[in-house]
Amino acid sequence: MTATSTAESPAAPARRRSLLHPDPMVRRxxxxxxxxxxxxxxxxxxxxxxxxxVLGFAAGQVGLGLTAAGLCGVLASIPAGRAADRWGAKPVLIALITLEGLGTLGYVLVHSFPLFVLLACFTTAADRGSAAVRNAMYAEVLPADGRVAGRAYLRVVTNVGLGGGTVLASFALQVDTRGAYVLAILADVVSFAVVALMWARVGTPRRATAGGRAGAAAGASSAEPAEKQGNPALRNLPFLVVTALNAVMALQFAVVEIGVPLWIAKETAAPRVMVAGSLVVNMVLVVALQVRATKGTERPGAAGRIFARGGLFVAVACVVEALAHGLPAWVAAVLVSAGVGFQALGEVYTQAAGWALSYDLAGEGAHGAYQGVFNAGMSASLMVGPALVTTVVIGHGLLGWSLLAAVFAAAGLAMSPAVKWAHRRDGLKAA
Structure with a gap:
């Protein structure tokens, strides 16, 4: 046994500490x-x-079922958020996580297509509803000035967790038997149970609102009970515009996950290994840059400008990807890599700014309602994104990429005026 195996160098604990967030709640x-x-x-x-x-459904059937499930996810976000405001984010979140786990367990038992569709709708509704409530939960357990940085750190952890799950799932894919698939799905079911128990142990302290903004955007100062006022987010037109602009920008996920791989494989001479490489590069850059991209987003006006910067980066990425068509393999590979890099920069900026605005423009007493609406916009974008990108971009080449670039640039540049409008509505000043 060597000395290095029995005692760590002083730098080793320091390196580990640098990877851990200083806030104990964020670490939890x-x-x-x-x-x-x-x-x-x-x-x-x-x-x-x-x-x-394993289940024996045709690819077209699966696509139809998952599309219906996506629509259910969109519809579930808003009532889930309102439920969090009425009954508390933690009990609603635990209930939704439990339901999603039960729905996932049902996949190993279902055999008919109608039941598969119903189960997919049930599970996806629980998933998207829990995403909205989880974001509201972050508003309860994190200080206002630390929410966006905390979420950025959690997004890095998300990428690491997804990567680990993907690696383990690859073994089941290699074995390619029903037993291997079922075992992996049951492991996912167990993870839901563990997560529900972990959330049950999280405290929800009441925190002072930042800048005296409690309830300003949500109209929470009204003496009328919140549950009788209806959904304040749906009555807040500037917030709906911000939600729509963020949803448009979320189409970039379909671009990097579907549009770029299909473009590489069908329309460029770049090596086919770039299909997987583009996803890996995106993940690595997001992990490396997401936390840094939150700097300045604590000021709403600055968040709007950061969102615009991100939108322009995504627009440039689209143009660069388009230029890879018809060029030699090594040039195409360079351009594809550059496009993925620009997109990753745009992604971390727009995500950080979107999180900040979703919290800042909501009243402290109605985060569930606002996160429900904001998450519904994201869910709608994720639902229509694949079909939109494949028909617009892959079907029309350079013209399609250019149109998509213009949409991203316009959505980014429109965010700052929308933020100013939201603050004029609330009688507040955007820094």
């Missing part, structure tokens, strides 16, 4: 996030093959 949330996303990575990686090869 990071552990929950890792378990949750590790399980998600398992199911995400093997679900398509399980549904087709």
């Amino acid at each position: 949330l990071a552990r929950i996030t890792f378990v949750n996303t590790f399980g998600n990575g398992l199911l995400m990686t093997l679900s398509a093959l399980f549904f087709t090869r």
Whole structure:
């Protein structure tokens, strides 16, 4: 046994500490996030093959079922957020996580297509509802000035967890038997149970609102009970515009996950290994840059400008990707890599700014309602994104990429005016 195996160098603990967030609550949330996303990575990686090869459904049937499930996810976000405001984010979140775990367990038992569709709708509704409530939960357990930085750290953990789940799922894919798939799905079910128990142990202290803004945007100062006022987010037109602009920008996820791989494979001479390489590069850059990208987002006006910067980066990425068509393999590979880099920069900026605005423009007493609406916009974008990107971009080449670039640039540049409008509505000043 060598000396290095019995005693660590002084630098080793320091390196570990540098990777850990200084806030104990964020560290606890990071552990929950890792378990949750590790399980998600398992199911995400093997679900398509399980549904087709094991359950025996046609690819078209699976696509139809998942599209219907996506619509259910959009519809579930708003009532889930309102439930969090009325009954508390933690009990609603634990209930939704439990329901999602039960729905996931049902996949190993279902055999008919109608039941598969119903189960997919049930599970996706619980998933998207829990995402909205989880974001509201962050508002309860994190200080106002630390929410965005905390979420950025958790997004890094999310990428690590998904990557770990994907690696483990690859073994099930290699074995390619019903037993291997079922075992991986059951591991995901166990992760839901563990996550629910972990959330049950999280305290929810009441924190002072920042800058005296409690309830300003949500109209929480009204003497009328919140549950009788209806959804304040749906009556806040500037917030709905901000939500829509963020949803437009979320189409970039379909670009990097579907548009770029199809473009590489069908329309460029770049090596096919770039299909997987582009996703790896995106993940690595997001992990490296997401926390840094939150700097300045604590000021709403600055968050709007950071969102615009991110939108322009995504627009440039689209143009660069388009230029890879018809060029020699090594040039195409360079341009594809550059485009992925620009997109990752745009992604971390727009995500950080979007989180900041979703909290800042909501009243402290109605984060569930506001996060429900904001998450519904994201869910809608994730639902329509794949079809939109494949028809607009892959079907029309340079013209499609240019149109998409213009949409991203316009959405980014429109955010600052929308933020100013929201603050004029509330009688507040955007810094």
